[in-house]
Amino acid sequence: MTTAREVLDRCDALAACSDAPERLDRAHLTPALARAHGLVAGWMAEAGLRTWRDQAGNLCGRTEGREPGLPALLLGSHLDTVPDAGRYDGMLGVLLGIAVAQRLRDEVPTWPCALEVVGFTDEEGARFGTALMGSRALAGTWDDAWWDLRDASGTTVAQAARDFGLDPGLVGTAARRPQDLVAYLEAHIEQGPLLEAADRSLGVVTTIAGARRFLVEVVGEARHAGGTPYPRRRDALVGAAEAIVLVERTVRGSDAIATVGRIEVEPGAVNVIPGRAVFTVDLRAATDDARDAMRDTLLAGIAQVCAARGLGMRVTDLYEAPATPCADRLRDALRAGVVATGDAAPLDVWSRAGHDGMAVSAVTDVGMLFVRCHDGISHHPAEAVREVDVAAALDAFTAAVRTVGATAGSGATVRSGATVGSGA
CATH class of the missing domain: 3.40.630.10 (Zn peptidases)
Known part of the structure; x- marks a missing residue:
């Protein structure tokens, strides 16, 4: 045996x-x-x-x-x-x-x-x-x-x-x-x-787990890092960073789980304010209803962050698997x-x-x-x-x-x- x-x-x-x-x-x-x-x-x-x-x-x-x-x-x-x-x-x-x-x-x-x-x-x-x-x-x-x-x-x-x-x-x-x-x-x-x-x-x-993966694109304006005062900045990376923290803060108190696994920034120069930032979200929950409700909550919160900073936002769904x-x-x-x-x-x-x-x-x-x-x-x-x-x-x-x-x-x-x- x-x-x-x-x-x-x-x-x-x-x-x-x-x-x-x-x-x-x-x-x-x-x-x-x-x-x-x-x-x-x-x-x-x-x-x-x-x-x-x-x-x-x-x-x-x-x-x-x-x-x-x-x-x-x-x-x-x-x-x-x-x-x-x-x-x-x-x-x-x-x-x-x-x-x-x-x-x-x-x-x-x-x-x-x-x-x-x-x-x-x-x-x-x-x-x-x-x-x-x-x-x-x-x-x-x-x-x-x-x-x-x-x-x-x-x-x-x-x-x-x-x-x-x-x-x-x-x-x-x-x-x-x-x-x-x-x-x-x-x-x-x-x-x-x-x-x-x-x-x-x-x-x-x-x-x-039922899973959904989506891509969030935050659109701002690339300008000179030294010559642009803060009131004139539309920094896509700072907006994305705030959104990423929001993802963790929102999901952490729930039964769902979410991960931002990748972020890309353009133009990516040390002396240029980022004009575009794109990050991924992997979201999972025990039921499809809980997963989809959390997705709606997250995207509403990210939209508020972007609106407050004068940034555009686009969302692309990448993957969906039912629970x-x-x-x-x-x-x-x-x-x-x-x-x-x-x-x-x-x-x-x-x-x-x-x-x-x-x-x-x-x-x-x-x-x-x-x-x-x-x-x-x-x-x-x-x-x-x-x-x-x-x-x-x-x-x-x-x-x-x-x-x-x-x-x-x-x-x-x-x-x-x-x-x-x-x-x-």
Whole structure:
């Protein structure tokens, strides 16, 4: 039976699969990802899973239920990384899924569903500037415009796919239908400090954040830095700075979270008053209504700042992702699994980060288990988890998977629109 120590050792082995020798850097459709697939496919086979790589580049493994071809309970996470990554974001979830499959190897053949594990690719979007390409392909929401995206060296997604041994014309074969799936469950490091602050090993995710990203352009007048007195100045950078402080001050007292990650100033000369400043805002909240209400509040406040300083303002929306609630039935199964580890009152947590479940929710119900990580650090080499927490996650996840898989088809266990049951 796979132990938490073995899962962590496998995380270490995967960390050696990198396209950069001095750091962990494993992007979509790269040689490092191919090496990682080789390791993970071997571990899947050891767990009794039949393995294949779909035409989007996702690595999949399956074991059948009581008869071939039944809908599958899907476990997974992603195998790609950000540049200079830690070794647990994504990988831990894939390896926990494999460990669960190994533990349940003798039980699954009696189930009314199959069990699958998937290692998604391009969750991070580090190479081509997008994200969730692997899980979007599985969910049947692939966008053909992605084939023309280019990486920093000019390679298109289409060419990278061919170099990886894929056929772009067959990407549609990666898609699953609602009737093909029972549910999707994912274990993932929290990427935040709430579990550690509460001294809990595990948390049950209630929803994956709804996000909006937009660009704010503040327009003033570029004039001589020495010759223009303050009453005559229309300094775009000072206005933008006040607006950025307003963003933090406004959101800090709410349940939302916002980040200004980039600012650009023109003309950018040391002796010229800035005539234009542009900054980005990444806004997230547990629900779309809360997110959109906060966006309206922020833009109204920024408009007031600009009007008081005689500045113009333009807003451009860049990205929108709806909040993804986790299904009650899956939350209940995960909660019971956590209770079985000795935590009588499992902590509910909403995910402020995006995950593959956002895409997979287009075809089936999703549920997530969070695992405590040291100081909430993620997307950084200092990412760390404790063996005791991984052991708890393995036990809780196994129990939850057993509950969902063994009862598939008995009542509302398959999403509405599928062939069995009415969904949550």
